[in-house]
Amino acid sequence: QKEVEQDPGPLSVPEGAIVSLNCTYSNSAFQYFMWYRQYSRKGPELLMYTYSSGNKEDGRFTAQVDKSSKYISLFIRDSQPSDSATYLCAMIKGAQKLVFGQGTRLTINP
């Protein structure tokens, strides 16, 4: 069983829709939870990180962590075509080692 599970999609939604992206994990030792965005032929870029359970908002993006269910989510409000990318969840174990989900490929249709 993978430590971090993420539905690879693809996910296609119309412009303006609310997008929900999710990951589940099995290791209760994870403490920091990250979302990265990766455009085609580019390296991943950090969108947000959260520590422990709760919500964190940054503009149109909200990250949510539920440690009791071992479940994290990223919500995108008022989605734009420029949000089309692959979204990767990641979690950290120990001081340095990130464990990534497979990534979900998202397309926002104008």
Next chain:
Amino acid sequence: DVKVTQSSRYLVKRTGEKVFLECVQDMDHENMFWYRQDPGLGLRLIYFSYDVKMKEKGDIPEGYSVSREKKERFSLILESASTNQTSMYLCASAIVGYEQYFGPGTRLTVT
């Protein structure tokens, strides 16, 4: 802005060749990382370094080695390239592990 650069965007090598992938960061970060990214498998950590000349194995170090002689530069070495090392290789640097900055990647094909 943090800048992480990788020496090549695309590389084609033959089986058995020794391959060097270079990564340079300009933000004086202590920590640097090498990952490979494969469809269906996501990013997997090969090696990381938390200081000059210091290194630790990641989850898939077999067939790879690394070198960090200067703080800004971290090299990944494929001692004898094999076809199963065809992949996208991504370098990252960080002050703290949860805030990693990635380079653009090197797509390596081994024939």
